[in-house]
Amino acid sequence: MLHRRVFQFFIVYLLGIGLLFGIKLALNLSDYVIPGPTGVWHTGQAEFSRYMGDVLDTFAVAVIGQVLSILMALGVGVAGRRATWFGSFIKVAAYNVQAYPIVAIAPILFILLGDGFLTRLFIAAMICYFPLLLSVIGIMSEPVVDIEHFYRVTGRMRWQLEVKIRAFENLHKLTTVISGSATLAMAGTIVAEFIAANAGIGYSIRIALYQSDLSKILVALFIIGITLSLYQGILELLGAGLKKAWAAG
Amino acid sequence: MGPRLAFPWLAALILLCLVGNTLVAAGPVVEQEKVTYRLKWLINASTAGDVFALDQGFLSRQGLEVAVKAGGPERDAVRELELGYAQFGVASADQVIRALAKGASVVVLAQLFQVNPLQWIYRADDFSLSRIQDLAGRTVGITYGGNDETIMRALLATVGMNEHQVRLASVRYDYTPFFRNQVPIWPVYRNTQGIFLSDKLAAEGERVAFFDPFEHGVRFVANSIVTSKKMIDLHPQTVGRFTRALLAGWQAAMSPANENAVIRAVTKYDRDTSEAVMRRQLAATRQMIQPDPDIPIGHIDITAWRQTEQIMIQQRLIPGPVNVIGRLEPQQAP
Known part of the structure; x- marks a missing residue:
């Protein structure tokens, strides 16, 4: 699973960069x-270690942001799964808040919280939180009728059991959503750094843009891509392992 | 020829006479040549001459239909010239030199700013920066990767100081660190942001002063009009007409007599700046476009270009000399 992810990334990256070189050659740019x-x-050789450090800095913020958003999404998703007034209120609130683009709010956050770790973390968490929340609400609101019916008629259904059944039956979906949200968390952190932070790969990309240095940006994209592919592969492996362990237990 | 056949011929003849009359009344029809002109930044007082040249027909009278397009942080006129999206553009000297170092075929036609508007603002009541050495131990804002970083490093180098003797702080478009005095020396474009920030601080009873690199011997060239080598080789007449018309526009725009018309032209694009502020911005811009009445608008300051290239070599922003002087092709003044 891991090697497949990395291999796929290499294909996509090489195709992209090959297309750029093709355009350069065809148009004599x-x-x-x-x-x-x-x-x-040459830029890769010169900048790799520095950019790797920057990517890891960004990645650390993105992972913490993602974990926070998963916890929040699970909490709110579980609370909003019921067809009660409160459940429907949570859903409406989630849909409405999602309508505000976080990048529009980002400058205000930077003014209030400064341009350090907290703001980057907050933006990363917010960017991947809403899609996660919507998926979790969708999964948790959908009863697994065959199984839940038995526990209901025998009077043994508790909310914890209900959540567990729905999570287990949709574990593949949840894993995919969580793995996908890694990309959003990383993108959110990079956007935050690009707008106002003073650290991370988003900040370095901004400097490279000021210097009109596309080589640096291509190197940065490579490191971001490979890091994300590895991370997503690991998440998928963890998901598969969890399902196996859960089924065995 | 029967009456049935004669009627269409008669109608055609009348129509021909009418069209011919209209054409004669309109004067000679000159086909306008379409070109695109990419600015470096958004339209404001710094681009007064460009929009005035368009608004007052300086360009159209030269047979040019010009699309003046605003720039921005993600816009790069030199790239657009090469890709054919624009035929003319505005670029800073560091952009031109970087592009030459990477094989781009760019040519400088005229230098718009004789004095670089990039300066540092500070509160005059807190301290004074009369010498470069006065920066020692202070927090100075710079945009990492921007030309203010290059200029500040060049300034420090001229007196043998290094970045360990000042505290360099990364800044962006949010002025909060300056307002809170966390970064008391802040890079601004003197003729636009400088006016706006002065007003803000004046409202709080604070006086400001500016630290101008030009006064301390660093002449880092700012915005210039550029085109591609291909354009100048294939369409020299167009290049000549464009440059002459644009510089004539700038000449007229910088005349205080035309101030109201210039403000009307700029306001069409920049609706957020009040008229009073724009008047002061224009006054500051005049001092930078033509600080010396004996030097014509658009004059290319070869010494400053040479110094800019040297600074970039010293700071290893380019691997070696690019002979930028060979790419300065001033056009005949209007």
């Missing part, structure tokens, strides 16, 4: 518009 392969290679 200078290295200022699209850098050549040697330029990208």
